[in-house]
Amino acid sequence: MHPQRKQRLIIVLFLVVGSSVAIGLLLYAARESINLFYPPSKIVAGEAPIGRNIKAGGCVVPGSVQRSNTSLKIEFEITDGMASIPVRYEGILPDLFSEGEAAVVDGQLDEYGWLLATRVLAKHDENYTPTEVSDNLQTQTEDGVQHQKTCEALSYDS
Amino acid sequence: MNWQWFHRLGSPKWFYEKTTPWLPWLGFSALILLTVGAVWGLGFAPADAKQGNSYRIIFIHVPASFIALAGYYIMAISGAIGLIWRMKLAYMTMKAAAPIGAVFTFVSLVTGAIWGKPTWGTWWEWDARITSMLVLFFLYLGVIALQQSFSSRDAADKTGAVLSLVGTVNIPIIYKSVDWWYSLHQPATLKIVGKSSIDASMAYPLLTMILAFYLFYAWLLLTQTRVEILDRERRSQWVKAILLKPKLQEAA
Numbered sequence: 100m101h102p103q104r105k106q107r108l109i110i111v112l113f114l115v116v117g118s119s120v121a122i123g124l125l126l127y128a129a130r131e132s133i134n135l136f137y138p139p140s141k142i143v144a145g146e147a148p149i150g151r152n153i154k155a156g157g158c159v160v161p162g163s164v165q166r167s168n169t170s171l172k173i174e175f176e177i178t179d180g181m182a183s184i185p186v187r188y189e190g191i192l193p194d195l196f197s198e199g200e201a202a203v204v205d206g207q208l209d210e211y212g213w214l215l216a217t218r219v220l221a222k223h224d225e226n227y228t229p230t231e232v233s234d235n236l237q238t239q240t241e242d243g244v245q246h247q248k249t250c251e252a253l254s255y256d257s
Numbered sequence: 258m259n260w261q262w263f264h265r266l267g268s269p270k271w272f273y274e275k276t277t278p279w280l281p282w283l284g285f286s287a288l289i290l291l292t293v294g295a296v297w298g299l300g301f302a303p304a305d306a307k308q309g310n311s312y313r314i315i316f317i318h319v320p321a322s323f324i325a326l327a328g329y330y331i332m333a334i335s336g337a338i339g340l341i342w343r344m345k346l347a348y349m350t351m352k353a354a355a356p357i358g359a360v361f362t363f364v365s366l367v368t369g370a371i372w373g374k375p376t377w378g379t380w381w382e383w384d385a386r387i388t389s390m391l392v393l394f395f396l397y398l399g400v401i402a403l404q405q406s407f408s409s410r411d412a413a414d415k416t417g418a419v420l421s422l423v424g425t426v427n428i429p430i431i432y433k434s435v436d437w438w439y440s441l442h443q444p445a446t447l448k449i450v451g452k453s454s455i456d457a458s459m460a461y462p463l464l465t466m467i468l469a470f471y472l473f474y475a476w477l478l479l480t481q482t483r484v485e486i487l488d489r490e491r492r493s494q495w496v497k498a499i500l501l502k503p504k505l506q507e508a509a
Contacts, residue, residue: 138439221378229303
């Protein structure tokens with residue numbers, strides 16, 4: 100390669116590597132703020148502030164959903180498999196909200212550990228299956244993925 | 258190794274004449290595959306067990322997102338070739354790739370919002386995937402703006418290439434954002450390694466659409482690059498000859 104071109108190639112590589120390292124360090128420093136929500140185990144461990152707007156995300160514990168007969172009030176628990184927190188909400192839920200599915204909840208923690216929600220979002224998993232296939236699908240478990248556990252792989256016994 | 262083809266690329270004229278017969282082939286195969294994929298995906302693929310029919314936006318959203326990311330690399334690599342080899346054609350490809358990539362990124366953002374409302378319950382959420390995709394859109398807009406903001410062609414090309422190259426860091430961030438952080442957006446459904454978590458009856462029309470989008474993108478990029486070639490070389494003899502030929506035939 101022509102020495103002048105080689106020099107320009109080195110400059111280009113330096114540009115790409117340098118900017119990647121800079122932005123990589125920036126993201127590493129801000130990694131906690133980039134997370135959209137706290138998993139329940141971190142809230143139970145006291146890492147989330149009380150009385151300030153936060154988001155919590157996890158799987159809706161099957162059997163925990165209790166609806167009011169006279170209003171839109173609802174209570175349920177969300178879990179990440181290690182810990183769970185109770186949520187209280189009044190309002191309209193997204194269609195995909197259901198037990199055993201993931202949800203992201205906006206709200207404030209009170210001093211008793213309840214999350215008083217102002218908004219509930221459903222979080223879809225990456226699985227796409229037609230109805231007839233999903234009816235006789237074997238639940239598959241997969242370990243090692245920390246950030247995006249699919250709710251089907253969780254055990255709710257604890 | 259034979260580098261003759263690479264040095265030939267230095268000649269916009271050679272490239273223009275070489276690609277003329279490719280255009281109808283690319284255009285028609287893209288059109289056919291787009292039709293087949295759209296009819297298959299929207300009309301015949303089964304509905305999703307949880308989302309019902311709203312999942313069908315995947316047939317536009319996922320291919321558009323693929324192109325938005327791949328198109329950025331094409332723009333950045335063209336910029337790098339332009340910087341290193343001072344190749345005029347590379348800068349023309351870079352300039353042509355920017356608006357096309359911006360449109361595909363915009364389509365990806367809009368279809369994602371339309372899908373997000375019935376699925377998540379919100380049009381927009383500042384999670385890592387959606388925000389980094391918005392940054393990609395602004396990077397494309399930045400490259401387009403830089404092309405317009407210099408009176409010197411050379412300065413516009415070089416600064417555009419530098420911005421493209423710096424922005425490449427965003428592409429792996431977008432791709433891995435759903436694995437690195439807690440986000441509302443779900444992780445990848447189509448996996449390069451391992452089993453994809455989509456049923457075959459939905460995956461085949463999706464793969465057809467992805468292939469169709471790539472062909473469509475190639476056709477768009479070629480067409481736009483050729484326009485750019487004609488614009489920048491408009492004072493050269495061969496462009497004048499091409500553009501005047503129909504007029505001469507009319508006169509005769």
